[in-house]
């Protein structure tokens with residue numbers, strides 16, 4: 392009977408979304424190998440002994456509970472690579488740790504899979520470099536042909552390349568785009584009671600790692616959180632993104648107005664950033680931010696795969712392009728063939744008009760009924776969130792503190808002009824007053 396080398400999947404515990412992406416990759420690996428039978432093993436990197444000296448310890452999912460879930464969703468077992476330096480977020484040390492787990496002694500896995508993410512790509516490349524091993528980037532599908540063959544988009548997504556690593560040269564590192572549902576969970580499979588049993592007989596292997604050397608001789612100077620702008624873009628429920636087709640800084644500025652009217656975060660393609668129409672933090676795509684908005688409006692972008700990679704999880708994508716053959720339309724839920732110069736100002740005006748209509752409806756609604764009931768508390772909530780007193784807000788809007796008090800108590804119906812002044816003073820979009828939550 393042929394015995395096969397194990398397949399490893401790195402489980403990313405930085406947050407629930409990334410962990411689920413890892414579990415989906417694990418499921419894709421398991422379904423591709425069918426009946427030929429190698430073990431699919433989960434790898435967790437972390438520290439059981441507190442923070443490293445150099446980096447603040449970020450919040451992560453709990454190791455043992457995550458290992459249990461991975462096994463209950465199909466991992467043969469989980470190896471926990473433990474070192475104090477893995478408490479931070481350094482991908483160079485995580486790459487060194489993965490290389491140590493995969494390469495220091497038999498059995499060496501045949502392939503190591505990592506979900507595509509900012510960290511996944513770096514860790515795979517660093518581990519592959521340390522072990523002088525092969526690497527396959529951005530696989531979307533796996534096929535078994537006496538060896539694992541990865542299907543990856545190439546030449547801007549125009550063709551699918553089939554890539555494999557020479558058999559025997561192992562391990563190979565593969566970054567994979569997660570897709571499909573979460574694998575089914577079968578509670579009760581997990582047994583970690585006898586960790587001294589030989590591998591394969593229990594489900595949780597604790598491996599204390601020896602010293603981790605940064606492969607490129609990198610030295611950590613300081614740690615800082617992801618810039619606020621970047622985080623807002625990646626978490627925003629609405630994104631408006633523009634590309635080279637906007638033609639100029641002025642064209643891009645018009646898109647900024649549309650984004651403000653829709654209460655959306657602004658994103659950009661590489662050429663728009665290169666032209667300095669938008670900051671680098673606004674770049675969406677493979678080398679930029681990954682977003683997952685409910686609504687994405689993309690104007691004047693061709694739809695290169697490196698850009699759309701950052702919009703793969705958008706719920707509803709509206710694309711505007713003057714070229715009816717533009718690749719972005721293949722991915723769009725709604726396509727508009729139009730010139731951005733005409734479309735953007737017209738669309739912004741329509742959005743603003745609709746907003747004003749909503750405001751007017753709100754103001755005309757009977758006091759105490761529906762959305763109007765939420766207006767006073769909403770004004771108060773926004774004022775308090777800004778740390779302002781009623782006097783501060785009165786001064787900023789040219790009203791008396793008593794008037795502000797009456798608005799907050801729902802005793803007066805303010806004019807549209809007042810609400811617009813209020814929105815400007817609080818630095819929010821007027822639609823902020825329409826939200827009851």
Ligand SMILES: Cc1cc2nc3c(=O)[nH]c(=O)nc-3n(C[C@H](O)[C@H](O)[C@H](O)COP(=O)(O)OP(=O)(O)OC[C@H]3O[C@@H](n4cnc5c(N)ncnc54)[C@H](O)[C@@H]3O)c2cc1C
Nearest residue numbers: 634635636660661676677678691692693695697698713731
């Ligand atoms: C390794 C690598 C990584 C990369 N990473 C990224 C990344 O993270 N993010 C990224 O964005 N790019 C990235 N790129 C670049 C990417 O391949 C594309 O070149 C880029 O996304 C194209 O940007 P664009 O759509 O704005 O420009 P173009 O491809 O030039 O498209 C412009 C579009 O605008 C349309 N248009 C022109 N005029 C108008 C008008 N008046 N009205 C309406 N439509 C109009 C055109 O029909 C065209 O479809 C990467 C490339 C490489 C090689």
